[in-house]
Ligand SMILES: Nc1ncnc2c1ncn2[C@@H]1O[C@H](COP(=O)(O)OP(=O)(O)OP(=O)(O)O)[C@@H](O)[C@H]1O
């Protein structure tokens with residue numbers, strides 16, 4: 001231990017001997033690391049798996065059941081109400097949920113100014129399938145229409161000034177509802193259940209309404225909807241339930257390989273039967289996509305972020321190269337001391353230990369400086385791409401990755417120069 | 433204790449080959465004070481560096497205490513340098529931002545000696561060269577002669593059996609040079625074998641033996657009969 005502190009002290013003394021070149025080395029390396037890390041933050045968060053234990057068990061089925069002939073077509077990303085009913089008519093999935101999103105205005109009484117809110121119109125299985133934490137109250141007991149809402153914690157606090165508001169009355173678009181549940185803080189990142197229209201980068205919804213109520217009151221989807229026949233979208237409660245108006249997202253939970261196999265077969269049979277019944281003419285094209293693959297399937301990966309990741313990686317390479325160069329100069333100007341230590345009996349191993357102390361100090365400075373630059377970078381990216389703002393956050397894993405990267409970069413920057421210095425001709429240096 | 437057998441050393445650069453040492457045969461016994469003389473560029477420093485294992489050689493063999501240094505690992509060579517050999521350079525080679533004590537402790541560090549023992553030995557060595565009162569000074573606060581005495585203290589702090597000195601007085605005026613010489617003689621009297629490169633015939637004469645190198649070769653007369661050199 002005493003020896004270790006001595007090595008650190010020696011490093012420190014040699015830094016003090018020429019602080020400017022050292023500071024420049026640290027700065028260049030930190031710049032590369034910081035810029036890379038800022039971008040890597042977004043890349044990492046966007047590609048992270050919010051439900052790793054479940055993302056291969058939740059599936060998004062799609063079928064090509066539209067009322068006109070379309071061969072070589074991809075199935076629509078959203079479903080009609082009647083198709084969801086057909087896809088739900090099976091006991092194979094452990095759970096299933098249909099949903100969509102809309103907007104509304106929320107207030108306590110008609111004398112208050114209304115607050116615009118985003119609404120997820122869904123079924124009780126949503127909360128268990130996507131592991132939504134509940135703070136107060138409960139979710140709906142079945143899929144039927146009812147004048148009951150579930151609020152996010154922030155929404156409850158905003159409207160009522162507190163979170164436990166179970167049993168309270170609210171006005172949503174001037175209809176009366178009772179609050180039966182309040183969610184705990186919850187933000188799935190990315191929101192993979194809402195990936196079909198690139199909404200997976202958005203904030204969580206604020207108000208939750210039963211699906212049937214949403215259809216009864218004619219709430220249209222605010223993200224993606226498509227009519228394949230002459231269904232009147234103002235008649236959602238009637239025509240919307242029978243016609244080819246597609247706007248629903250549909251998820252099934254298939255825990256085992258056998259369930260997945262069976263459900264695929266079920267979809268195939270369903271589509272074949274429907275074709276036989278003359279309700280569509282297309283060549284079947286069924287898709288069953290796991291949640292962990294859904295963003296890629298929908299082509300929702302951010303090309304900017306990907307391109308940037310590459311550019312910043314190259315930039316890091318350039319910085320590493322430059323920092324190595326500076327570091328080499330520093331070591332060569334200190335080579336005399338290396339040689340002296342060798343002449344006095346230090347082995348190469350002992351010099352390498354000395355070098356490790358250099359690496360540690362360099363890592364320390366670069367981590368601090370790099371984090372600062374990365375923080376600035378994240379702020380800048382948030383400003384330039386506010387849509388991705390939710391992903392500019394650090395978690396312990398990410399910080400640990402940064403530390404590892406800084407350590408290996410510092411090692412790289414120190415390794416070659418110090419090897420050069422410790423293998424250099426000994427007598428050469430000592431002559432001067 | 434030192435035995436060089438037919439030892440040769442060639443420096444190769446892209447343009448030329450320099451035969452710095454040619455077929456050197458040399459034996460030095462324990463307790464000798466050998467003065468190495470010769471014209472500039474004749475290979476004196478190279479010989480000293482080979483003896484100190486700072487430089488490899490191409491042919492022949494070098495036995496130290498009967499053991500060949502050929503084929504020793506880096507760790508073994510370092511240990512050998514650290515424990516058996518003390519170095520004194522013409523340019524002192526003290527580390528400027530360390531105190532005298534830290535400078536002297538340097539070789540002891542690499543031997544894994546405890547802090548208190550290190551300090552005791554370093555102080556003892558500093559005492560011997562008469563600079564104990566300035567242990568916390570930095571090299572730049574000393575005169576050249578004092579710096580060379582610190583370098584000597586560093587070289588002897590590890591109680592080496594061989595002291596290799598490359599023109600230790602080359603940068604000093606005659607008064608300081610004499611002090612340093614007296615110090616070396618004192619160390620030699622205590623049993624340490626010394627090989628010293630010098631250009632000063634007076635100093636060379638004070639050694640127990642003189643060896644002359646010319647163009648990388650030991651001149652025969654010098655090797656076998658020190659008297660012959662004195663007469664020449
Ligand atoms: N690293 C090296 N590479 C190439 N040639 C070298 C190297 N070191 C020494 N030489 C050559 O080897 C020869 C002997 O050099 P050395 O330094 O031993 O001479 P010296 O006797 O110590 O001279 P001086 O009295 O001037 O110090 C010289 O011709 C020198 O140019």
Ligand SMILES: [Mg+2]
Nearest residue numbers: 476477478598
């Ligand atoms: Mg020389």
